[in-house]
Amino acid sequence: MSKLNRLNEKIWQFFSSVDLAVALFIVISIGAAIGTVIPQRSEPDIVIKFFSKFLPMNLSLNLYEIVSLLDLNNVYHSWWFTFLLFMFALNLVICSIDRLPNLLKSIKKPTQPYPESFLRSISTKKEFIYKSKRQEILEKMLNLLKHNKFSTTLFETSQGIQIYCSRWSKSRLAVYLTHFSILIILAGALVGTFFGLRGYINIVEGTSSNLAILDNGRPIYLPFEIACDKFEVEFYENSSVPKAYRSYIRIIEDGKNVKLNNKENFVVEVNEPFTYKNITFYQATYGFQLTEHTLFKFKFLNNEKEYLVNLEFEKKNKLPNTNVYISVIDFSPALGVDEEGRFFTMDSSMINPAALILFEEGNRKFHKWILARVPESWQTPYGQLKLTEVWGAQFTGLQFKKDPGVILIYIGSTLLCVGLFICLFFRPLRFFVFLEGNKVIFYLPTKKESVLSEIDKILNKLEGK
Amino acid sequence: MSYQVIAIAGFIYIIAMPIYVVHLITKSKKVGYLATASFLLGLLIHLIGFVQRYKEMYAINQSLLHSIPITNLYESIVFFVLCLVGGYLFIEWKYKKKALGVFVSTLAGIIISLTDLLGVTKEVQPLVPALKSNWLLAHVTLSFISYAAFAVGFITAALHIVVASESKKSFKYILSTFLLGFMLFTFISVIIDILYSSNPKTVRIFQSTLGNSSAVVSTISWIALLSFILGFWYIGDKIKNLLTTLRIDSDFLEEITYKMIAFGFPIFTIGGLVFGAIWAEQAWGRYWGWDPKETWSLITWFVYAFYLHSKFIRGWRGTKTSIIAVLGFLVTLFTYLGVNLFLSGLHSYGSM
Numbered sequence: 001m002s003k004l005n006r007l008n009e010k011i012w013q014f015f016s017s018v019d020l021a022v023a024l025f026i027v028i029s030i031g032a033a034i035g036t037v038i039p040q041r042s043e044p045d046i047v048i049k050f051f052s053k054f055l056p057m058n059l060s061l062n063l064y065e066i067v068s069l070l071d072l073n074n075v076y077h078s079w080w081f082t083f084l085l086f087m088f089a090l091n092l093v094i095c096s097i098d099r100l101p102n103l104l105k106s107i108k109k110p111t112q113p114y115p116e117s118f119l120r121s122i123s124t125k126k127e128f129i130y131k132s133k134r135q136e137i138l139e140k141m142l143n144l145l146k147h148n149k150f151s152t153t154l155f156e157t158s159q160g161i162q163i164y165c166s167r168w169s170k171s172r173l174a175v176y177l178t179h180f181s182i183l184i185i186l187a188g189a190l191v192g193t194f195f196g197l198r199g200y201i202n203i204v205e206g207t208s209s210n211l212a213i214l215d216n217g218r219p220i221y222l223p224f225e226i227a228c229d230k231f232e233v234e235f236y237e238n239s240s241v242p243k244a245y246r247s248y249i250r251i252i253e254d255g256k257n258v259k260l261n262n263k264e265n266f267v268v269e270v271n272e273p274f275t276y277k278n279i280t281f282y283q284a285t286y287g288f289q290l291t292e293h294t295l296f297k298f299k300f301l302n303n304e305k306e307y308l309v310n311l312e313f314e315k316k317n318k319l320p321n322t323n324v325y326i327s328v329i330d331f332s333p334a335l336g337v338d339e340e341g342r343f344f345t346m347d348s349s350m351i352n353p354a355a356l357i358l359f360e361e362g363n364r365k366f367h368k369w370i371l372a373r374v375p376e377s378w379q380t381p382y383g384q385l386k387l388t389e390v391w392g393a394q395f396t397g398l399q400f401k402k403d404p405g406v407i408l409i410y411i412g413s414t415l416l417c418v419g420l421f422i423c424l425f426f427r428p429l430r431f432f433v434f435l436e437g438n439k440v441i442f443y444l445p446t447k448k449e450s451v452l453s454e455i456d457k458i459l460n461k462l463e464g465k
Numbered sequence: 466m467s468y469q470v471i472a473i474a475g476f477i478y479i480i481a482m483p484i485y486v487v488h489l490i491t492k493s494k495k496v497g498y499l500a501t502a503s504f505l506l507g508l509l510i511h512l513i514g515f516v517q518r519y520k521e522m523y524a525i526n527q528s529l530l531h532s533i534p535i536t537n538l539y540e541s542i543v544f545f546v547l548c549l550v551g552g553y554l555f556i557e558w559k560y561k562k563k564a565l566g567v568f569v570s571t572l573a574g575i576i577i578s579l580t581d582l583l584g585v586t587k588e589v590q591p592l593v594p595a596l597k598s599n600w601l602l603a604h605v606t607l608s609f610i611s612y613a614a615f616a617v618g619f620i621t622a623a624l625h626i627v628v629a630s631e632s633k634k635s636f637k638y639i640l641s642t643f644l645l646g647f648m649l650f651t652f653i654s655v656i657i658d659i660l661y662s663s664n665p666k667t668v669r670i671f672q673s674t675l676g677n678s679s680a681v682v683s684t685i686s687w688i689a690l691l692s693f694i695l696g697f698w699y700i701g702d703k704i705k706n707l708l709t710t711l712r713i714d715s716d717f718l719e720e721i722t723y724k725m726i727a728f729g730f731p732i733f734t735i736g737g738l739v740f741g742a743i744w745a746e747q748a749w750g751r752y753w754g755w756d757p758k759e760t761w762s763l764i765t766w767f768v769y770a771f772y773l774h775s776k777f778i779r780g781w782r783g784t785k786t787s788i789i790a791v792l793g794f795l796v797t798l799f800t801y802l803g804v805n806l807f808l809s810g811l812h813s814y815g816s817m
Binding site for chain 2: 025037269
């Protein structure tokens with residue numbers, strides 16, 4: 001029985017020790033660091049290729065065996081990493097329980113004076129001789145200590161008066177707040193893993209969809225449809241540096257537009273997600289895809305009059321006020337010109353949309369590229385034709401997720417910060433003052449210069465310097 | 466342009482270093498004042514450059530908040546040095562001790578020179594959409610304030626080990642003197658790099674010394690580096706005497722190290738980790754994604770958590786804990802620069 005108790009005690013001590021905590025810090029750090037070097041969640045050949053950059057091939061293959069055995073190509077979701085985090089949590093809980101009684105004791109004020117031998121064993125001692133009355137100096141000192149936020153407890157002993165001074169001793173409890181908050185954060189991560197949902201959905205301009213793909217590749221249907229009315233990339237003036245990515249969306253549920261705060265049109269932007277029914281949508285990607293309903297919108301300037309001309313792909317339309325028929329026969333989202341003057345598509349995003357227009361006037365036919373962002377290209381024999389917009393030829397890629405654990409993460413993070421600030425900015429301090437004969441002696445269990453200089457100031461004021 | 470003003474500030478920081486050295490050796494009060502005055506002048510010019518940069522950013526972005534210049538590698542380095550010098554001068558004023566200035570000015574000089582030697586762009590760039598966030602602002606600002614605190618903690622910790630180690634053969638003593646010697650060599654090397662470069666954009670760090678195309682210069686440089694390191698290793702006790710006469714002892718160094726980390730750690734937690742997580746949640750839809758930068762921030766956090774807990778381990782006092790502060794800053798540097806240079810990730814400072 002006693003053997004069992006001893007074993008119990010040993011296990012308890014092991015799990016409550018700071019040594020274990022520190023060992024876990026180190027091991028978790030090393031594990032996490034490995035994950036930043038070896039390619040994660042990738043095919044075996046990528047990992048082997050990575051090793052073969054600095055190792056011979058057969059060694060790389062052998063190394064891959066070890067990697068896949070220990071899940072080193074998926075460190076953060078491996079059994080051993082999860083196990084380490086679990087140990088970390090266990091260590092926190094047991095360590096907290098183990099230390100609570102001692103901590104509570106250290107916060108309490110003493111009920112009887114400390115033996116004089118204890119005071120004499122304290123490392124730093126500062127003393128001075130006073131000339132005024134004892135009561136006077138005592139009052140002055142207590143006031144000064146109070147002014148510096150120290151609480152004091154007085155004991156009359158046979159040798160003199162012993163004063164126990166302490167400040168911010170309760171801030172020791174903030175350690176519990178800090179440790180507890182880490183548990184909340186870990187719990188939040190767990191909730192997210194088990195009850196969360198992540199994936200992406202692509203919607204072409206002018207269409208709606210509820211078919212989404214989860215990160216694990218499984219398709220699902222969202223409980224509502226999302227319609228994308230328009231996607232746009234805003235650029236900084238005269239440059240191809242993007243300023244903003246924007247999707248104009250509507251939510252359709254049971255065939256009707258959903259209204260939130262009396263609005264039914266919503267905007268999703270980078271850093272400005274949109275949330276409906278606990279599912280949050282983020283602007284993630286976009287792309288170009290010519291569809292049947294793609295509309296090329298032009299402004300036509302003829303005889304100082306402006307007309308709007310809309311063209312569908314490869315469909316003829318008459319230019320207003322003329323006998324000319326025009327149609328779009330080719331399109332590029334980003335037309336560039338190479339060194340030999342040939343046109344080529346340089347990007348799949350709509351940096352500089354351009355349409356190849358076929359002009360037909362009776363038997364006369366010719367074609368010409370019109371570039372949205374190059375004014376020189378708008379000139380035609382019939383007037384200025386400006387490409388203003390290509391609508392319905394882009395899709396917006398929205399990432400979505402549902403994570404009920406996030407609220408726990410936020411609560412935990414807030415508590416963590418509060419706890420740390422109290423812990424580290426309000427360092428508890430205690431010391432003793434002893435009035436003996438005509439001497440005042442400060443016993444300080446610290447050598448910290450900032451503390452000593454504070455005490456020096458009190459002493460100086462006390463001596464009336 | 467603002468970067469020219471900031472370059473002048475960097476130049477003054479470099480000038481301040483030898484003045485601090487003269488102060489350390491002669492202990493002349495006048496030289497001490499001169500050293501502080503030059504460092505302070507550098508800081509003032511630096512601030513002017515910072516404000517000017519802000520105006521240039523504002524002209525492009527038209528947003529009061531999003532124009533704070535901390536959005537690319539160059540600006541982040543500049544801001545880091547600003548925090549480092551400002552923070553150090555505060556400590557110097559509070560404790561009335563100047564000797565640490567030698568090492569702080571060395572570090573400030575090296576890091577500000579990196580803006581010329583890493584080939585980073587100094588032009589004012591418009592903000593890409595992902596960076597337009599107030600969380601980002603708080604995230605980056607607080608991160609660099611904490612990095613600056615860790616940097617001062619690194620210097621005091623390394624000096625603490627040099628001053629308090631009993632054996633010159635111990636690993637921590639060798640590592641600390643190695644790092645201090647290496648720092649000094651790097652300081653001189655980057656100055657030569659910049660002096661001998663016709664066009665700063667084409668110069669790489671150590672190109673004019675260790676990596677010189679002439680074998681003779683390169684060999685001499687390696688010998689110089691080795692002698693700097695061995696020299697520091699050898700004169701450790703002399704440094705101790707020098708510092709002691711300037712009222713800097715082992716207890717003081719230990720106290721400042723602890724103070725710096727106790728200040729930097731909560732700032733790093735809230736700014737580096739929590740605000741970063743909130744920003745990631747808003748921009749990418751996940752608060753944590755094991756991106757290399759995130760992972761290395763967590764590792765940095767663990768190392769400093771180790772430091773703060775080490776005093777509760779039996780037998781861990783004094784120089785043994787200081788070595789963690791030294792390692793902590795090396796990890797911080799890797800998180801800050803190394804991740805971008807060697808590992809790929811989502812953070813924008815990666816593109817230079």
